[in-house]
Every structure is written in C-alpha cells, then in structure tokens.
Amino acid sequence: MGGTLFKEPWRPQPESNMNRLDFVKSYHPHNSETNHLRILLHGPVGAGKSSFINSIDSVLQDRVTGRALTDGSSGKSFTKIYKTFKFQKYPGCSHSFVCNDIMGIEKSANSGVHLEDIKLALRGHVRDGYKFTPGCPMKDSDPSYNACPTLEDKVHVLVSVIPASSLSILPEEVLKKMRDVRQAASEMGIPQLAILTKVDEACPDAQENLKNVYKSKLLKQLVEQFRVSLGLPLNCIFLVMNYEKTTTIDKEINKLILQALEQIINYGEDFLNEQQP
Ligand SMILES: Nc1nc2c(ncn2[C@@H]2O[C@H](COP(=O)(O)OP(=O)(O)OP(=O)(O)O)[C@@H](O)[C@H]2O)c(=O)[nH]1
Numbered sequence: 001m002g003g004t005l006f007k008e009p010w011r012p013q014p015e016s017n018m019n020r021l022d023f024v025k026s027y028h029p030h031n032s033e034t035n036h037l038r039i040l041l042h043g044p045v046g047a048g049k050s051s052f053i054n055s056i057d058s059v060l061q062d063r064v065t066g067r068a069l070t071d072g073s074s075g076k077s078f079t080k081i082y083k084t085f086k087f088q089k090y091p092g093c094s095h096s097f098v099c100n101d102i103m104g105i106e107k108s109a110n111s112g113v114h115l116e117d118i119k120l121a122l123r124g125h126v127r128d129g130y131k132f133t134p135g136c137p138m139k140d141s142d143p144s145y146n147a148c149p150t151l152e153d154k155v156h157v158l159v160s161v162i163p164a165s166s167l168s169i170l171p172e173e174v175l176k177k178m179r180d181v182r183q184a185a186s187e188m189g190i191p192q193l194a195i196l197t198k199v200d201e202a203c204p205d206a207q208e209n210l211k212n213v214y215k216s217k218l219l220k221q222l223v224e225q226f227r228v229s230l231g232l233p234l235n236c237i238f239l240v241m242n243y244e245k246t247t248t249i250d251k252e253i254n255k256l257i258l259q260a261l262e263q264i265i266n267y268g269e270d271f272l273n274e275q276q277p
C-alpha cells in the first residue's frame with residue numbers, strides 16, 4: 001500500500017546541473033585571509049570519505065578519477081595519512097576549496113582515528129603528511145604539529161560521511177564519537193553537514209534509477225533516523241552515490257554530488273565571512 005516512492009522528491013531536484021557546476025567552479029572565498037575553503041570529511045571506516053573526494057574530482061574534471069585511494073576489504077581504516085586534496089582547474093591552478101581526508105572512526109577506543117586528532121585537525125594543528133596512530137593522539141612535539149595555525153590551516157566546514165547501507169548497524173560507540181566531534185566543532189563555531197553514501201546499496205529503487213533517491217521512502221526514513229542520532233537538521237543531510245562502479249560520468253550521480261557540495265561550500269563561506277576582522 002502506498003508504494004515505496006513518494007510522488008514528488010522531498011527535496012526539489014533541478015533539471016540541469018549547469019548552475020551548480022558554475023557556482024562550484026567559480027567559487028572563491030571573500031575572506032582575503034585565506035585562498036581556499038577547507039572541508040574536513042570524517043566518519044566510520046569504509047564510509048566512502050576518500051570515494052567522495054574522488055567523486056568531487058570526477059564531477060569537476062568531467063571524467064572518473066581515483067586520486068584518493070579507497071579500499072573496501074579490510075574493515076580497518078585504509079586512509080592513515082592526513083592529506084589535503086586540491087582539485088585541479090588546469091595544470092598549475094586549483095579550485096578554491098580543498099578537502100581533508102582523515103583516518104576512519106572505529107568502535108573501540110584503541111582503534112581508528114583518535115578523537116583528539118580530529119579536534120586538532122579542526123583547529124588546524126595537523127600538517128599534511130601526519131601519520132595517525134590508532135588510539136593515540138598527536139603530540140605537540142610531533143614535527144607535523146602546527147603550533148600556530150592560520151585561518152587557512154583551520155577547518156571551515158565539517159562533513160560527516162556515513163554509509164546509508166549500514167546506518168542501522170552502526171555501533172552506538174561510533175555514533176557517540178561522531179556526536180563528540182560535532183560538539184567540538186560547534187564549540188569552535190564550525191558549521192556541519194552530513195552525507196549518506198552508498199544509496200545504491202541501501203535502496204533497490206535508487207539502484208534502479210538514481211532519480212528515485214529523493215523520492216525513496218526508505219532513504220527518507222534513514223535520513224530521519226540519522227538526523228535523530230546525530231542531531232543535525234534535515235536540510236544539512238544529503239544523499240549521494242559515489243563513483244565506484246561506473247567508469248563514465250553520469251548526470252544523476254553528478255546531481256547528487258553537486259547538491260551536497262554547493263551547500264557545503266555555502267556553509268563554509270558563511271563561516272569564513274564571520275571570521276572577518
Ligand atoms: N556501492 C557503493 N560503494 C561505495 C560508495 N562509496 C564508496 N563505496 C565503496 O566503499 C568502500 C570504502 O570506500 P572508501 O572511500 O575507501 O571509504 P573511506 O571512508 O575513505 O574509508 P577509510 O579510509 O578506510 O576510513 C570502497 O570499496 C568504495 O568503492 C557508494 O556510494 N556506493
């Protein structure tokens with residue numbers, strides 16, 4: 001009764017990606033203290049953080065790329081080194097936003113990225129190349145410790161990345177760690193959004209046709225569930241599918257990525273504008 005789909009998407013979807021793509025490509029922070037907007041992606045191991053970076057790069061380059069290495073086999077975090085990803089416009093010139101990829105969150109206190117390290121990264125204390133030690137926070141004597149971060153080094157918007165397909169079996173300990181990070185970011189005034197990845201695995205209607213993503217009752221339910229567990233407003237949660245299987249650019253995949261990215265940039269830009277002297 002009622003079917004598995006709403007008649008209309010609960011979040012309006014534009015016919016064309018043109019405006020969003022133009023916005024993202026021409027974005028530049030107004031705040032002159034920084035050359036770029038810094039986005040930090042965090043979340044459980046294997047959620048699709050590195051894949052999301054590749055998806056953004058693919059949308060911008062109009063071909064499927066794989067610069068951020070991903071892995072789906074180990075159950076342990078594949079990303080171990082802190083790294084800033086720039087997105088190339090043309091050789092020698094990058095877009096004005098960057099993404100930082102961090103080691104994944106795990107259930108136990110002694111594995112995965114240490115919460116303190118995420119908080120240090122938010123404040124801009126972690127330099128590129130830092131190798132995370134599971135369960136052990138960075139020391140301020142570490143050569144990768146940046147004692148005097150500038151606005152450019154700091155994180156301007158935090159994005160929680162969670163797989164829609166395994167949201168219901170996500171351990172409470174992981175959610176608790178994510179809430180702690182969110183709280184720390186809130187105390188620093190850093191805006192936060194979330195993306196639910198792997199919508200194709202979570203929902204057969206989405207797998208059949210990506211136009212169904214924002215029509216799916218099942219995915220809407222997952223968004224609601226996540227909203228309650230993390231305490232984020234509905235309009236800050238986005239559904240995406242990463243470039244993972246296909247080797248060609250797809251308009252519907254791009255649409256989901258761009259919708260999330262536009263809002264991420266808007267929130268980060270608002271934060272930067274509040275930092276003006
Ligand atoms: N079906 C599907 N698979 C995805 C999607 N996003 C990522 N994956 C797969 O999920 C696995 C983990 O993705 P990663 O991007 O490495 O995840 P991560 O969050 O960076 O993981 P860690 O670095 O280990 O913390 C890979 O095999 C990806 O190909 C998606 O939207 N749909």
Ligand SMILES: [Mg+2]
Nearest residue numbers: 049050078079
């Ligand atoms: Mg990764």
